[in-house]
Amino acid sequence: MVCSLIESLFSMPGAMEKIGEKLKVRNFICQTFIFSYIWGLGGNINEDSREKFDVYVQSQFDDCADARLPPGQDLWYNFMDTQTHRLTSWQKLMPEYSYDKKVPFFDILVPTLDTVRFGYIMERLLYVGHPVLVTGDTGVGKTAVAKNVFNGLEKSGLFVAVTMNFSAQTSSVRTQEIIELKLERKKKTLFGAPVGKKVIIFIDDVNMPKLEIYGAQPPIELIRKRCYCTWHLVAL
Ligand SMILES: Nc1ncnc2c1ncn2[C@@H]1O[C@H](COP(=O)(O)OP(=O)(O)OP(=O)(O)O)[C@@H](O)[C@H]1O
Numbered sequence: 001m002v003c004s005l006i007e008s009l010f011s012m013p014g015a016m017e018k019i020g021e022k023l024k025v026r027n028f029i030c031q032t033f034i035f036s037y038i039w040g041l042g043g044n045i046n047e048d049s050r051e052k053f054d055v056y057v058q059s060q061f062d063d064c065a066d067a068r069l070p071p072g073q074d075l076w077y078n079f080m081d082t083q084t085h086r087l088t089s090w091q092k093l094m095p096e097y098s099y100d101k102k103v104p105f106f107d108i109l110v111p112t113l114d115t116v117r118f119g120y121i122m123e124r125l126l127y128v129g130h131p132v133l134v135t136g137d138t139g140v141g142k143t144a145v146a147k148n149v150f151n152g153l154e155k156s157g158l159f160v161a162v163t164m165n166f167s168a169q170t171s172s173v174r175t176q177e178i179i180e181l182k183l184e185r186k187k188k189t190l191f192g193a194p195v196g197k198k199v200i201i202f203i204d205d206v207n208m209p210k211l212e213i214y215g216a217q218p219p220i221e222l223i224r225k226r227c228y229c230t231w232h233l234v235a236l
């Protein structure tokens, strides 16, 4: 996940332009690594451990001036702004909220620091084809954040977004059918995304399928190969 985040940040439009002198390039690379390291490792720890991780990482890079973190801010305060090549407050990415009467109540997403942060990391990872698994207590906003990211990616025109809800009754055959329906048949047994697009699949409530006789969950087995744990979402 650390490597995927670095790859994704470096490939953002403009990231490698106008950096200026060599020293700044070094600084940008070091800070991008730190940001990716914090999220790659720290994103998946629970709330109790976050403070310990913060204390540990704050002093870890003291010897390297380029990687030093801005003092007095917690680890999760900044994101790597690839336009200015500096760690910048997440506030910069926070959209203004305005109430729209036409949006159904359950589709309303009020931007918070966490919807912005988790949404951004999820989006960056999906851009480089890295699977994302979100865990967290019920009602913390996992579905809301993922839906918002998927809507945004679909609007970009680069992705075909598919949403599936797993339930106790979901079977592996049905799972395969739903995924294949969204793909184009390239050859007799080869399916793929429409030309120029990527298919991204959001599976909600992935833990739900009931266990089979040996204790496995067949729909999950089908997708397991492409799934890695990335972070733990806590209350918004
Ligand atoms: N930032 C937000 N703005 C508006 N509504 C939100 C926001 N975050 C969560 N909600 C609302 O809170 C409720 C619970 O959120 P959500 O369904 O995303 O939680 P969840 O983590 O997916 O829970 P579960 O594990 O039970 O599926 C939903 O009605 C959702 O619309």
Ligand SMILES: [Mg+2]
Pocket: 142, 143, 144, 204, 205
């Ligand atoms: Mg949910």
